[in-house]
Amino acid sequence: MAYQNLISEIKENILYITINREKALNALNKDTLTELADVIAFANKTEQVRGVILTGAGEKAFVAGADIKEFSGYNGEQGEDLAKRGQDLVFNAIENSSKPFIAAINGFALGGGLELAMACHMRIASDNAKLGLPEVTLGLIPGYGGTQRLTQLVGKGKAIEMITTATMVTASDAEKIGLVNDVVPQADLISKAEEILNVIKQRAPLAISAAIKSVIAAVNNGDGYLTEIKEFGKCFETADFKEGVTAFVEKRKANFTGK
Known part of the structure; x- marks a missing residue:
């Protein structure tokens, strides 16, 4: 650029x-x-x-x-x-x-x-x-x-x-x-x-984005708790969530893909 x-x-x-x-x-x-x-x-x-x-x-x-x-x-x-x-x-x-x-x-x-x-x-x-x-x-x-x-x-x-x-x-x-x-x-x-x-960079990209969005909502939107609830729910639909849980159970490092 x-x-x-x-x-x-x-x-x-x-x-x-x-x-x-x-x-x-x-x-x-x-x-x-x-x-x-x-x-x-x-x-x-x-x-x-x-x-x-x-x-x-x-x-x-x-x-x-x-x-x-x-x-x-x-x-x-x-x-x-x-x-x-x-x-x-x-x-x-x-x-x-x-x-x-x-x-x-x-x-x-x-x-x-x-x-x-x-x-x-x-x-x-x-x-x-x-x-x-x-x-x-x-x-x-x-x-x-x-x-x-x-x-x-x-x-x-x-x-x-x-x-x-x-x-x-x-x-x-x-x-x-x-x-x-x-x-x-x-x-x-x-x-x-x-x-x-x-x-x-070692953490789940979509979870990072959701966390940032929720924190910013806490100070700007007045609906931080609601944003957190919605973003928390969305995380369950991601491949990264499934990978994170599987890696935890298998006692290995997670390989997050941002999906």
């Missing part, structure tokens, strides 16, 4: 996506968001992809924010459309993906960058990373789901504090408040994400 602002490749069933605008600290402009929407759709429909690692080029930034120059002259209607399109095509598309997405946060994750990381199912941060939502310093609020996902991850009080003060937090503090799963040296960032996905 050839993109102008992204590098993407599949290795051992993991799709690696690197936002490749290092000189701009990997800021999200329209073209980058369009390419992200395309590669996310590709990940969802491609059986070869079992998980996704999303990171930024270089050692300074995951994504330092959105490209402010592009929307500095927008009116209210244009601003609302910007937020809706971004949420629908990129941020919500990641969160609602059936494939696990891990954000490998290799530096600054600010504004739209932190929103992108929070849309992923898991977040690993390098020990030099700094995270924050500084939109109020521009007279704005987060528009790509940041007010919602930050609240889900760290709670109402801490979310309001971070958003209204526009204060950045360090990687270690982000781990303490539940904003990231793990903090590692930058040299170990991708290998840590790979370690997690390599464990997930």
Whole structure:
């Protein structure tokens, strides 16, 4: 897959996506968001992809924010459309993906960058990373789901504090408040994400998708229990369920096929 602002490749069933605008600290402009929407759709429909690692080029930034120059002259209607399109095509598309997405946060994750990381199912941060939502310093609020996902991850009080003060937090503090799963040296960032996905790859793919869907329903749809019940029932119709039970009885490793 050839993109102008992204590098993407599949290795051992993991799709690696690197936002490749290092000189701009990997800021999200329209073209980058369009390419992200395309590669996310590709990940969802491609059986070869079992998980996704999303990171930024270089050692300074995951994504330092959105490209402010592009929307500095927008009116209210244009601003609302910007937020809706971004949420629908990129941020919500990641969160609602059936494939696990891990954000490998290799530096600054600010504004739209932190929103992108929070849309992923898991977040690993390098020990030099700094995270924050500084939109109020521009007279704005987060528009790509940041007010919602930050609240889900760290709670109402801490979310309001971070958003209204526009204060950045360090990687270690982000781990303490539940904003990231793990903090590692930058040299170990991708290998840590790979370690997690390599464990997930050993599990039943359809069950993984069902689990992600059920967890997301718990925070977004208000019908998490019902979603869990339905997805639990669907699992009984899969060949992977039969293989998993047979392998358990026979005391061998299951060979899941995603069917």
